[in-house]
Amino acid sequence: MNPTAGSNGPPQRRPDGSLRHLLTLESLSRTELEQLLERAQGFVRPVGERPARSAALAGYTVANLFTEPSTRTRVSFELAAKRLGAQVVNLELQLSSRLKGESMLDTVYTLQAMQVDAFVIRDAEAGVPQAVAANVAPHVSVLSAGEAHVSHPTQGLLDALTIRQRKGRFEGLSMAIIGDIRHSRVARSAWHALRTLGVRDLRIAGPAALMPDATEFAGCSRHTDLTSALAGTDVVMMLRIQKERMGEADLPDAAQYFAAWGLTRERLAAARTGAIVMHPQPMNRGIEIESEVADGPQSVIRDQVRNGVAVRMAVLETVLTPRGAAA
Numbered sequence: 001m002n003p004t005a006g007s008n009g010p011p012q013r014r015p016d017g018s019l020r021h022l023l024t025l026e027s028l029s030r031t032e033l034e035q036l037l038e039r040a041q042g043f044v045r046p047v048g049e050r051p052a053r054s055a056a057l058a059g060y061t062v063a064n065l066f067t068e069p070s071t072r073t074r075v076s077f078e079l080a081a082k083r084l085g086a087q088v089v090n091l092e093l094q095l096s097s098r099l100k101g102e103s104m105l106d107t108v109y110t111l112q113a114m115q116v117d118a119f120v121i122r123d124a125e126a127g128v129p130q131a132v133a134a135n136v137a138p139h140v141s142v143l144s145a146g147e148a149h150v151s152h153p154t155q156g157l158l159d160a161l162t163i164r165q166r167k168g169r170f171e172g173l174s175m176a177i178i179g180d181i182r183h184s185r186v187a188r189s190a191w192h193a194l195r196t197l198g199v200r201d202l203r204i205a206g207p208a209a210l211m212p213d214a215t216e217f218a219g220c221s222r223h224t225d226l227t228s229a230l231a232g233t234d235v236v237m238m239l240r241i242q243k244e245r246m247g248e249a250d251l252p253d254a255a256q257y258f259a260a261w262g263l264t265r266e267r268l269a270a271a272r273t274g275a276i277v278m279h280p281q282p283m284n285r286g287i288e289i290e291s292e293v294a295d296g297p298q299s300v301i302r303d304q305v306r307n308g309v310a311v312r313m314a315v316l317e318t319v320l321t322p323r324g325a326a327a
């Protein structure tokens with residue numbers, strides 16, 4: 001594996017232009033993003049109704065290979081594949097072969113020999129989904145479920161879907177992403193998706209040590225305090241501190257962090273009336289967000305979770321049954 005590969009991997013498309021892998025949102029056009037959102041919206045059902053199902057992936061097998069902890073992403077990929085009729089295998093590699101020295105690629109080759117059609121990969125090392133995509137058989141697809149701090153494409157899509165449902169548009173919206181931007185793959189994928197979809201006023205804010213390098217997040221304004229970041233925004237995305245991507249010594253004090261950056265009901269009043277509050281979870285209540293906001297009327301955090309399944313259904317169906325190939 002090339003740890004520096006980041007998002008520069010093999011092409012995501014087949015020679016006919018259809019999407020074969022989903023490793024990053026960077027190269028997706030606005031039309032492609034809108035088509036994925038439209039397809040995902042078709043899988044959303046109101047709370048209390050039975051979830052959407054189809055047999056589109058009957059006969060396919062999807063393997064979830066996760067080496068970093070995950071709750072929502074892993075479960076929602078599993079539900080998405082099952083609701084489309086696929087079989088699913090789940091491997092938490094830190095608990096099994098990787099510890100014994102077997103590489104990710106060897107695991108992939110083993111599963112490929114068992115006729116797995118799609119690999120869903122999460123790893124703390126940049127470049128792993130790309131390395132797998134570069135080595136699988138031509139009919140096999142690879143989906144990133146979170147690549148180090150670099151990208152989390154299905155999260156970017158589910159965030160965009162949630163905003164579209166609540167605001168009905170992207171143009172003219174103001175959005176602030178607040179917290180540990182530096183180590184956040186969620187922020188990077190949100191930025192890729194939302195600027196392509198037409199959000200022009202994108203703001204990032206957090207303590208100086210948790211802000212990204214100046215070369216990153218082109219087109220975003222940078223804010224050094226919460227109130228100026230929130231002023232007049234329609235969408236507020238709060239992020240947790242990515243403890244696992246920094247040394248103990250660099251961790252901010254929780255109480256000081258909440259005092260400066262924690263989203264409270266009073267502080268949220270700086271945003272536009274009816275602004276929505278997002279969080280990819282896991283949440284640290286009382287550090288980056290207080291419970292009153294997380295569970296309050298402006299929170300769309302549970303919509304994000306529900307939309308995650310729909311988005312993953314749309315992505316799985318798109319890559320495994322490309323235009324023209326499906327019956």
Ligand code: ASP
Pocket residue numbers: 146152185186240280281282
């Ligand atoms: N669940 C998200 C991720 O995998 C956000 C987080 O962990 O803070 O990146």
